[in-house]
Amino acid sequence: MRIASLLVVLVACVTTVSAGAASPPRVRPVEVPRQSEVGGQWRAVFSLSRPAAGTLEARGPSTLRTRLVRVRKTTRYAATLRFPSAGTWRLSASVAGRRTPLGSVAVDIARDPLLTDPFALAVEPSGALIVAQLRQGGLLRITNGRVTAIADNANVFHVYATSRGTYIAARDGAVYRVDGSSLTRVSPAMDASSVAVDALDNLYVTQYVGYVKRVAPDGTVTTVAGDGTEGYTGDGSFGTSARLFHPHSVAIGSDGALYIADTENRRIRRVDLETGRITTFGGDVGITVSIAAASDGSIYSADVARNGAGGGVVRIAPDGTTRRVLSLAHANGVAVAPDGTVYVNLWEQKRIVRLDPATGRTETVARG
Numbered sequence: 001m002r003i004a005s006l007l008v009v010l011v012a013c014v015t016t017v018s019a020g021a022a023s024p025p026r027v028r029p030v031e032v033p034r035q036s037e038v039g040g041q042w043r044a045v046f047s048l049s050r051p052a053a054g055t056l057e058a059r060g061p062s063t064l065r066t067r068l069v070r071v072r073k074t075t076r077y078a079a080t081l082r083f084p085s086a087g088t089w090r091l092s093a094s095v096a097g098r099r100t101p102l103g104s105v106a107v108d109i110a111r112d113p114l115l116t117d118p119f120a121l122a123v124e125p126s127g128a129l130i131v132a133q134l135r136q137g138g139l140l141r142i143t144n145g146r147v148t149a150i151a152d153n154a155n156v157f158h159v160y161a162t163s164r165g166t167y168i169a170a171r172d173g174a175v176y177r178v179d180g181s182s183l184t185r186v187s188p189a190m191d192a193s194s195v196a197v198d199a200l201d202n203l204y205v206t207q208y209v210g211y212v213k214r215v216a217p218d219g220t221v222t223t224v225a226g227d228g229t230e231g232y233t234g235d236g237s238f239g240t241s242a243r244l245f246h247p248h249s250v251a252i253g254s255d256g257a258l259y260i261a262d263t264e265n266r267r268i269r270r271v272d273l274e275t276g277r278i279t280t281f282g283g284d285v286g287i288t289v290s291i292a293a294a295s296d297g298s299i300y301s302a303d304v305a306r307n308g309a310g311g312g313v314v315r316i317a318p319d320g321t322t323r324r325v326l327s328l329a330h331a332n333g334v335a336v337a338p339d340g341t342v343y344v345n346l347w348e349q350k351r352i353v354r355l356d357p358a359t360g361r362t363e364t365v366a367r368g
Contacts, residue, residue: 024098025049030076032091032102036083037110043080046093046102051075054095058105060087068093083107086364108364112147114140115368117154118352120290121335121345122161129335129343129365130166131352132156139168139178142352142366151181158194158249158290167203169195175203175215187215196250196258198273204258206247212239212260212271225260225271225278232265239271239278251293259299261288268299268316282316290345292336300336302344305329313344315357325357 026049036042046068048054054068056079064084068077083089086109091102116137122130129142130150134157139150155171166178167186175187175195190213192205203215204224211226225239226247234242245264253259258271259281268291270281286303287310293299297318305311311329316322326344333345342355343365350368355361 024096025052027054027093027095027098027100027102029102032105034103034105036105036107038083038086038107040110041080041082042105043078044091045071046077046079048075048077048095052095054093056081056102057092057094058083058089059092060089060107061085064089068095109145109367112366112368114138114147114149115350115352115366117347118345118350118366118368119333119347120156120159121333121343121352122159122166123335123337123341123343124161124166125163125338127337127339127341129337129352130159130161131345131366132159132168134171134347145365147366150178151183153183157192160195160197160251162197164197164201167195167197169193169205175205188219188221190215190221193247194249194261196252198252198256198258204250204252206250206260208246208248210244210246212244212247212250212258224258224273224276225269230264232262232267235279236277238276240276242269242278244269248289249291251291251299253293253299254295254297259291259293261291261301263288266303268301282314282320282322284322285314285316286310286312288314290333292334292342294336294340294342295338296340300325300334300342302331302334304332313342313355313357326355326360326362328362 028047030047031045058064090104093100117133117135118131119134120132131140133154138152156168158169160167169192173189173191176183177186191207194206196204201217205213210228212224214222214224223240226244229243230245231243248263249261251259260269262269268282271278285301288301288303290302299316301314313326315325330346330348332347335343344355352365353362
């Protein structure tokens with residue numbers, strides 16, 4: 001009986017030791033940075049309960065794997081990665097058949113020193129993004145993610161790009177054309193807050209007091225919409241007899257009509273430039289401060305938050321129906337490329353993003 005009992009105890013001990021030896025080593029994070037930049041070197045250190053071979057996996061927009069490298073014959077292991085794109089990457093370690101979740105890393109693109117105060121956006125026919133800055137920094141161009149300076153001048157409220165050139169509404173109240181690295185004044189000082197340009201090189205300028213003015217190539221200034229009185233009237237009649245409420249932005253649509261951000265009325269107005277008549281194109285668009293026309297006939301509107309409500313981007317379809325495609329309090333500018341790509345400016349965050357209107361997802365293009 002004693003021999004039998006002893007054998008049972010010995011078998012139990014051997015089984016316990018074997019099970020302990022077979023169990024995978026445990027992985028413990030020691031130094032795991034939770035933030036990184038695209039293309040930059042990210043290095044993490046882990047501790048294993050005993051030496052073993054293993055890999056680190058990062059899953060995000062794609063899947064990355066790297067080998068855990070032992071540090072000086074200790075139980076510490078290091079792993080190095082370079083993340084190819086921004087986003088949230090979830091980490092896990094696989095050691096001796098055991099997979100251990102290790103949290104996530106937030107990866108962003110690198111900051112660009114030229115982006116100091118990005119305020120307004122436009123897209124050139126080539127697809128390059130033009131960035132105007134309000135208080136400091138110059139006029140910039142972004143091509144394939146690379147930021148370059150166009151002109152040193154800041155103090156810009158609005159920028160508008162056409163196949164014939166790029167124009168800005170400056171804080172001194174005048175409109176300028178961008179000629180290479182210099183600016184040519186093309187309007188008098190007229191309290192301009194935004195500008196659009198038609199196929200005949202007429203300028204359309206918003207004025208905060210409630211007007212949209214036309215500046216002809218010969219310098220003649222006429223009124224297109226608004227009577228200088230705050231309000232919301234005039235649909236179906238001539239634009240010159242209508243009332244606007246602090247218009248902030250204008251754009252020429254694919255149909256050749258003029259679209260106006262009637263900001264405090266929370267509407268987009270449309271002026272038929274052949275007849276001069278004004279109508280409401282889209283309502284319920286929020287406190288709109290920037291609009292952009294797409295080639296499919298839609299208008300995109302960026303509105304700011306007020307009293308904790310609103311903020312983001314609304315798309316107004318050609319039939320006038322509106323749909324919010326982005327809810328984001330910091331959005332203050334929008335631009336649409338010829339291929340339909342939508343860009344949004346986030347002024348307070350010094351960030352420019354690419355927007356997918358179908359999903360509402362954004363991807364950072366540049367940040368300061």
